[in-house]
Amino acid sequence: MPAVQETVERVRRIDVDQYRYGFETLIESDKAPKGLSEDTVRFISAKKNEPAWMLEWRLEAFRRWLTMTEPSWARVHYPKIDYQDLYYYSAPKPKKTVNSLDEIDPDILKTYEKLGIPLREVEVLEGVVRPEGERRIAVDAVFDSVSVATTFQKELKAAGVIFMPISEAIREHPELVKKYLGTVVPTTDNYFATLNSAVFSDGSFVYVPPGVRCPMELSTYFRINERNTGQFERTLIIADKGSYVSYLEGCTAPQRDENQLHAAVVELVTHDDAEIKYSTVQNWYPGNSEGKGGIYNFVTKRGDCRGRNSKISWTQVETGSAITWKYPSCILRGDNSSGEFYSIAISNGYQQVDSGTKMIHLGKNTSSRIISKGIAAGKSQNTYRGLVSAHRKATGARNYTACDSLLIGDQCGAHTVPYVEAKNSSATFEHEATTSKISEDVLFYCVQRGLSQEEAVGLVVNGFVKDVLQQLPMEFAVEAQKLISISLEGSVG
Amino acid sequence: MNVVAKTETGRALGDAFALVSDRLPGGGKIADQRRQAFEAYERAGLPHRRIEDWKYTDLRALMREVLPLAPAPDVAALNRAAAVVKKQAIDGVRRLVLVDGAFAPDLSDLGNLDKGLSIRPLREVLDAGDGTLSAQAFASDNSNPMIALNGAMATDGVVIEIADGTVLTKPLHIVHVASSAAPAAMFTRSLLRLGRDTGATLVESYFAAEGTKAYQAHDGLIVAIGDNARLDHIRLVEDGSDAFNISSATITLGAHAHFNTFAMTTGAHLSRYQLTVTCAGEGSKVETNGVNLINGKQHADTTLFMDHAVPHCDSREIFRAVVDDRAHSVFQGRIIVRPDAQKTDAKMMTRALLLSDEAEADNKPELEIFADDVTCGHGATTGALDESLLFYMRARGLPEKEAQALLIQAFVGEAIETIVSDALREVAIAAARRWLEARA
Numbered sequence: 051m052p053a054v055q056e057t058v059e060r061v062r063r064i065d066v067d068q069y070r071y072g073f074e075t076l077i078e079s080d081k082a083p084k085g086l087s088e089d090t091v092r093f094i095s096a097k098k099n100e101p102a103w104m105l106e107w108r109l110e111a112f113r114r115w116l117t118m119t120e121p122s123w124a125r126v127h128y129p130k131i132d133y134q135d136l137y138y139y140s141a142p143k144p145k146k147t148v149n150s151l152d153e154i155d156p157d158i159l160k161t162y163e164k165l166g167i168p169l170r171e172v173e174v175l176e177g178v179v180r181p182e183g184e185r186r187i188a189v190d191a192v193f194d195s196v197s198v199a200t201t202f203q204k205e206l207k208a209a210g211v212i213f214m215p216i217s218e219a220i221r222e223h224p225e226l227v228k229k230y231l232g233t234v235v236p237t238t239d240n241y242f243a244t245l246n247s248a249v250f251s252d253g254s255f256v257y258v259p260p261g262v263r264c265p266m267e268l269s270t271y272f273r274i275n276e277r278n279t280g281q282f283e284r285t286l287i288i289a290d291k292g293s294y295v296s297y298l299e300g301c302t303a304p305q306r307d308e309n310q311l312h313a314a315v316v317e318l319v320t321h322d323d324a325e326i327k328y329s330t331v332q333n334w335y336p337g338n339s340e341g342k343g344g345i346y347n348f349v350t351k352r353g354d355c356r357g358r359n360s361k362i363s364w365t366q367v368e369t370g371s372a373i374t375w376k377y378p379s380c381i382l383r384g385d386n387s388s389g390e391f392y393s394i395a396i397s398n399g400y401q402q403v404d405s406g407t408k409m410i411h412l413g414k415n416t417s418s419r420i421i422s423k424g425i426a427a428g429k430s431q432n433t434y435r436g437l438v439s440a441h442r443k444a445t446g447a448r449n450y451t452a453c454d455s456l457l458i459g460d461q462c463g464a465h466t467v468p469y470v471e472a473k474n475s476s477a478t479f480e481h482e483a484t485t486s487k488i489s490e491d492v493l494f495y496c497v498q499r500g501l502s503q504e505e506a507v508g509l510v511v512n513g514f515v516k517d518v519l520q521q522l523p524m525e526f527a528v529e530a531q532k533l534i535s536i537s538l539e540g541s542v543g
Numbered sequence: 544m545n546v547v548a549k550t551e552t553g554r555a556l557g558d559a560f561a562l563v564s565d566r567l568p569g570g571g572k573i574a575d576q577r578r579q580a581f582e583a584y585e586r587a588g589l590p591h592r593r594i595e596d597w598k599y600t601d602l603r604a605l606m607r608e609v610l611p612l613a614p615a616p617d618v619a620a621l622n623r624a625a626a627v628v629k630k631q632a633i634d635g636v637r638r639l640v641l642v643d644g645a646f647a648p649d650l651s652d653l654g655n656l657d658k659g660l661s662i663r664p665l666r667e668v669l670d671a672g673d674g675t676l677s678a679q680a681f682a683s684d685n686s687n688p689m690i691a692l693n694g695a696m697a698t699d700g701v702v703i704e705i706a707d708g709t710v711l712t713k714p715l716h717i718v719h720v721a722s723s724a725a726p727a728a729m730f731t732r733s734l735l736r737l738g739r740d741t742g743a744t745l746v747e748s749y750f751a752a753e754g755t756k757a758y759q760a761h762d763g764l765i766v767a768i769g770d771n772a773r774l775d776h777i778r779l780v781e782d783g784s785d786a787f788n789i790s791s792a793t794i795t796l797g798a799h800a801h802f803n804t805f806a807m808t809t810g811a812h813l814s815r816y817q818l819t820v821t822c823a824g825e826g827s828k829v830e831t832n833g834v835n836l837i838n839g840k841q842h843a844d845t846t847l848f849m850d851h852a853v854p855h856c857d858s859r860e861i862f863r864a865v866v867d868d869r870a871h872s873v874f875q876g877r878i879i880v881r882p883d884a885q886k887t888d889a890k891m892m893t894r895a896l897l898l899s900d901e902a903e904a905d906n907k908p909e910l911e912i913f914a915d916d917v918t919c920g921h922g923a924t925t926g927a928l929d930e931s932l933l934f935y936m937r938a939r940g941l942p943e944k945e946a947q948a949l950l951i952q953a954f955v956g957e958a959i960e961t962i963v964s965d966a967l968r969e970v971a972i973a974a975a976r977r978w979l980e981a982r983a
Contacts, residue, residue, distance in 0.1 A: 123595055442900070442901070445900075455910075455912070457912065457914075457915035457917075458915070459915060460882070460885070460914055460915045460916070461882075462913075462915070463911070463912060463913040464910075464912050465909070465910060465911045465912060466908075466909060466910040466921070467907070467909045467910075468906075468907065468908060468909075468923065469905070469906075469907050470905065470906040470907065470923050470925060471903070471904075471905045471906075472895065472897060472903065472904050472905070472925040473901075473902075473903045474897070474900060475897035475898060475899055475900050475902060475926075475927040476900070476927055477897070477925060477926070478924075478925070478926040478927075479923070479924060479925040479926070480922075480923075480924050481906075481908070481921075481922060481923040481924070482920070482921070482922040482923075483908075483910060483920060483921050483922070484919070484920040485910055485912050485917065485918075485919040485920065486917070486918055486919075487915040487916055487917075
């Protein structure tokens with residue numbers, strides 16, 4: 051068939067190396083000496099002007115980390131990481147004190163512009179009249195290890211919402227940080243979380259006061275720029291009684307031959323009747339077509355539904371990273387609380403994904419819902435690993451899980467590893483998983499009606515992930531849809 | 544590598560192995576293999592919850608130690624065993640009895656063997672130095688510590704060979720009886736080889752003679768099913784309430800072979816059944832089904848590994864657990880589809896019914912798929928009896944327990960119904976009914 055031939059040629063031209071965000075920004079940066087020791091931890095803490103309690107907290111985590119061993123249970127394979135061969139802190143060199151966006155290094159601004167991140171509150175500054183009802187997004191941009199800009203601070207302040215880099219929050223709102231930091235993901239939690247606790251340099255901090263519905267979407271954009279750096283960001287979001295916040299997160303990195311480490315920790319806390327909606331579009335550099343380079347994404351994300359009727363919803367679109375090791379979880383502690391997990395994980399080339407969720411039912415009448423769509427193409431391995439558990443006192447716990455995997459090509463693998471643990475007779479758990487490939491009939495039908503092979507695959511895949519895409523905020527959904535078609539380019543033929 | 548500090552019992556077992564090694568059949572090469580297997584076991588020790596496959600069944604906490612090897616049964620033990628074998632007899636089967644890990648020819652039925660059927664005790668085969676058969680009996684790899692231990696210590700078992708083209712008229716029934724007066728462990732390993740175009744039914748039962756307490760049954764079964772052959776397999780664990788049963792079965796299927804198996808656990812304080820099925824020939828078909836009916840403080844673990852190594856094979860797994868009181872049921876089922884195994888059709892369904900607030904059911908159905916042109920799926924549910932159904936039946940005058948029993952019967956029925964032989968299905972239904980009646 052000539053159409054197929056054409057596809058093959060086109061694929062050959064594009065190859066897998068069409069990562070759009072692979073450029074590097076040349077700016078001077080301020081780095082901690084290579085390697086990891088107590089001195090590195092002290093250096094980072096000092097750079098951030100942290101109070102003594104914070105340093106102590108970090109050091110405790112560091113000492114703990116020294117006694118731990120790297121986990122090996124996930125279905126991912128990578129050469130041993132030399133933790134002494136990494137920079138743990140890298141910040142764009144400050145030219146002078148930054149008072150407004152205009153004083154931020156124009157190169158960095160340009161980077162974010164290229165990435166399509168609206169850092170400048172341009173319209174607001176120029177008094178452009180916005181159409182009624184259009185949503186605005188406040189952005190916190192993290193460049194390597196530090197937050198470079200946070201927009202819409204004033205407007206958020208008026209609503210009482212605190213949205214700032216966590217390094218600032220440690221100085222300005224120590225009581226809040228002290229109260230919540232490490233209460234959802236303790237410093238002793240796991241190897242990567244402990245490492246993060248010791249060396250995290252920045253991240254976002256959000257506090258939504260009681261009864262407040264955050265007036266706009268909050269967003270953080272993470273960018274790893276420097277060579278040989280690890281990015282360790284820490285995000286802490288607290289939704290107080292009856293509040294609501296929607297938070298978006300995006301990530302990219304330059305194309306490099308060596309692997310870079312990203313070990314983040316995200317902690318969410320919801321009190322009575324509060325809700326957090328957390329969406330991620332993860333597009334770290336996945337490595338080239340031979341599997342060289344790419345980001346190791348070892349992330350611990352956990353939400354704690356502390357209050358009654360509280361809710362946490364995770365939505366993730368995972369297209370990047372050489373290795374993804376990530377299990378956004380919900381601890382359903384409050385009675386009637388609920389957790390949701392919607393995920394699209396796409397792997398191509400030599401990517402390895404081991405991702406899923408944990409729903410831990412502790413309170414009465416808690417409910418959770420898991421919709422996971424895995425798409426494996428190329429020579430990638432895509433694993434869903436998820437836990438649903440109901441404890442003795444979690445009467446009336448309810449879970450519904452659906453995991454579907456789609457295989458494109460015969461070199462890839464799709465795996466499902468669910469753990470379903472019930473210690474309560476009134477718990478009702480349902481789990482189903484299917485694995486299949488795109489039906490030849492459907493493809494034939496589309497191609498016959500004039501679609502190219504790739505368009506047809508795009509159409510089917512978008513239909514396959516529709517349930518999850520619908521959960522994303524609109525702006526992200528559009529981006530995610532494009533990302534999915536880019537990620538799968540080169541997988542057919 | 545896990546280096547485990549040797550506990551008192553660990554040392555005792557090491558000494559015990561040295562002591563009993565001359566009691567174990569098979570010299571030369573077999574003795575070497577036994578020693579390797581025992582070393583493999585010693586390196587790992589009793590499996591614990593930090594080993595992924597043993598996450599829910601921590602033998603270090605639950606079993607603590609491996610008991611000393613049971614002595615060969617004396618006359619009194621054989622008499623006790625004879626009494627219980629008679630009581631539990633199934634009509635129309637060829638009975639092969641193992642008492643305390645030793646083949647008991649007097650209790651077994653070795654007369655009038657079908658043409659093409661050969662049955663010998665493992666001890667005899669090993670002592671005779673039959674190289675091929677011995678090699679097959681010890682072919683299992685030692686990565687699973689409990690299989691390794693079984694290989695190291697196996698005292699006896701039955702070796703059954705069915706020649707090409709033979710279809711057995713009578714089901715074979717391997718009976719494992721514990722009859723030792725003192726707490727002890729027995730290690731058995733049996734081998735079943737079905738040639739091309741053969742057909743057979745194998746029943747395995749585990750129970751104890753009157754007065755036998757706190758024993759450990761360690762059993763291994765190795766089955767090779769030839770091309771176009773069919774094996775129906777039924778396994779009933781009715782061990783005593785303080786017994787341990789750690790068993791493994793390794794099944795390999797040839798082309799267009801068919802394996803239908805049903806396992807039911809109602810007995811034993813702790814049981815673990817590790818079933819590995821490999822489709823090694825194209826066009827083979829596997830149905831594995833199981834039921835756990837447990838109460839009190841029982842712990843029953845079924846770990847299934849379904850390996851699709853070649854294209855065009857089908858497998859179906861249905862598993863049901865009914866868990867009462869403080870019992871704990873575990874089901875781990877892994878389906879793996881190897882890179883070349885295109886056109887695989889595999890489905891697994893596991894459901895657990897919790898009858899009490901202190902019962903626990905853990906399900907871990909896994910899919911591991913490396914081929915794209917496949918249809919694979921699994922499902923898992925956990926829940927209690929449907930209140931509205933109970934209400935409906937009670938409103939029509941059924942007592943609560945009876946209404947529950949009816950619903951439980953329907954729940955496990957789906958798995959039991961897969962037994963092809965009418966007579967054997969009745970045996971399984973009777974065992975389930977006994978459990979339900981004891982509950983009422």
